[in-house]
Amino acid sequence: MSDQNIIEITGVEKRFGSFVAVSDLNLSLKEGEFFSLLGPSGCGKTTALRMIAGFQDYEKGEIRIGGQLMEDIPANKRPTNMVFQSYAIFPHLDVGDNVGFGLRKLGLSRKEMRERVSEALEMVELGGLERRKASELSGGQRQRVALARALVMRPKVLLLDEPLSALDKKLRENMQLEMRRLQQKLGITFVMVTHDQYEAMTMSDRIGVMFAGQLKQVDRPEQLYARPCNREVAAFIGGMNFLNARVTGENGDTLSVDVDGFGPLVVQKNPNVLASGTDILVGIRPEQLEIGAKQPDGYDAYLQGTISDVAFYGESVHYYVRCEGLDDAIVVAVPNYFHTVDHKPGEPVWLGVQNASVIDLGAREQ
Numbered sequence: 001m002s003d004q005n006i007i008e009i010t011g012v013e014k015r016f017g018s019f020v021a022v023s024d025l026n027l028s029l030k031e032g033e034f035f036s037l038l039g040p041s042g043c044g045k046t047t048a049l050r051m052i053a054g055f056q057d058y059e060k061g062e063i064r065i066g067g068q069l070m071e072d073i074p075a076n077k078r079p080t081n082m083v084f085q086s087y088a089i090f091p092h093l094d095v096g097d098n099v100g101f102g103l104r105k106l107g108l109s110r111k112e113m114r115e116r117v118s119e120a121l122e123m124v125e126l127g128g129l130e131r132r133k134a135s136e137l138s139g140g141q142r143q144r145v146a147l148a149r150a151l152v153m154r155p156k157v158l159l160l161d162e163p164l165s166a167l168d169k170k171l172r173e174n175m176q177l178e179m180r181r182l183q184q185k186l187g188i189t190f191v192m193v194t195h196d197q198y199e200a201m202t203m204s205d206r207i208g209v210m211f212a213g214q215l216k217q218v219d220r221p222e223q224l225y226a227r228p229c230n231r232e233v234a235a236f237i238g239g240m241n242f243l244n245a246r247v248t249g250e251n252g253d254t255l256s257v258d259v260d261g262f263g264p265l266v267v268q269k270n271p272n273v274l275a276s277g278t279d280i281l282v283g284i285r286p287e288q289l290e291i292g293a294k295q296p297d298g299y300d301a302y303l304q305g306t307i308s309d310v311a312f313y314g315e316s317v318h319y320y321v322r323c324e325g326l327d328d329a330i331v332v333a334v335p336n337y338f339h340t341v342d343h344k345p346g347e348p349v350w351l352g353v354q355n356a357s358v359i360d361l362g363a364r365e366q
């Protein structure tokens with residue numbers, strides 16, 4: 001990834017009638033970056049992608065690609081190419097003709113066209129399959145043909161709208177790793193839209209999280225997980241226990257807090273928090289809690305409760321623990337090492353937490 005910005009979006013707004021689909025979007029993407037726009041259905045992420053592609057006009061703001069203002073540049077003249085959710089592959093054409101489809105307008109010789117198609121198919125590891133009928137391909141192969149068809153145009157930026165959503169879980173996971181590898185090898189900027197947080201986290205250098213037309217946070221996956229900016233982002237990226245807390249003191253980068261149930265703890269101030277105050281919310285990831293029949297040693301705060309439910313996920317077990325004075329059960333995720341942790345519903349347990357595992361999520365109402 002270079003330090004150079006390839007896409008610069010400033011103050012972009014898109015309305016459909018009086019409905020604001022994308023509001024004041026500001027975003028800079030680096031050359032060679034894998035960036036994902038993540039958010040629930042209807043949050044405006046596809047609209048944002050379509051505006052970059054040139055398929056969607058907008059009322060306010062500017063989009064620049066490679067320093068050039070895109071306003072009057074039609075989609076087919078932009079240095080972008082888009083891969084759609086539905087692949088849009090022609091089943092009656094063979095793989096080579098599908099991949100070469102967009103090249104026909106470029107006035108290349110037959111030899112040049114053959115070479116570019118073959119190169120694009122090599123990139124997606126479908127080398128030599130030019131004459132295979134598209135209708136005879138598996139789902140994963142079709143997805144790769146769709147990728148090759150976009151890559152054959154040698155775009156500077158590849159735009160991907162939920163590219164893996166039509167694949168089953170196992171294949172999707174393989175393709176996530178494959179696409180990430182391909183992107184790193186080619187060094188092209190990828191901008192992907194997805195509503196799947198795991199997909200965004202495994203593939204991206206950075207993620208932008210959108211809710212209701214607004215971009216709430218842009219960060220690396222690790223930071224997004226460790227320091228979400230508020231409750232809705234925290235809840236969207238993995239599991240989270242939310243607890244009310246009161247700030248009792250402040251010292252440099254830390255806050256002394258009195259957390260419901262656990263009592264006094266010291267948390268790092270979250271630099272991403274949008275609004276703070278005395279009554280704040282804190283979050284604890286389920287895997288950051290210790291659980292035991294006895295009080296575990298060496299934690300900064302403790303809580304006692306009773307197991308209400310147990311959910312077995314294979315690689316981990318989730319315990320739901322009801323605690324006096326707390327409305328919601330606390331969820332504890334325990335890795336299933338050697339099947340050693342085995343609590344049953346109705347069992348009394350102790351929970352332990354470290355200061356470092358408690359996340360400041362800012363003001364309760366945001």
Ligand code: ATP
Nearest residue numbers: 016021039040041042043044045046047048193195
């Ligand atoms: P999904 O994951 O379901 O595709 P999304 O986050 O990509 O959702 P968009 O497709 O960008 O969301 O749509 C954002 C909002 O704008 C939605 O409420 C949608 O109904 C609305 N919208 C999108 N296109 C149009 C249109 N052409 N006319 C009117 N409303 C539209």
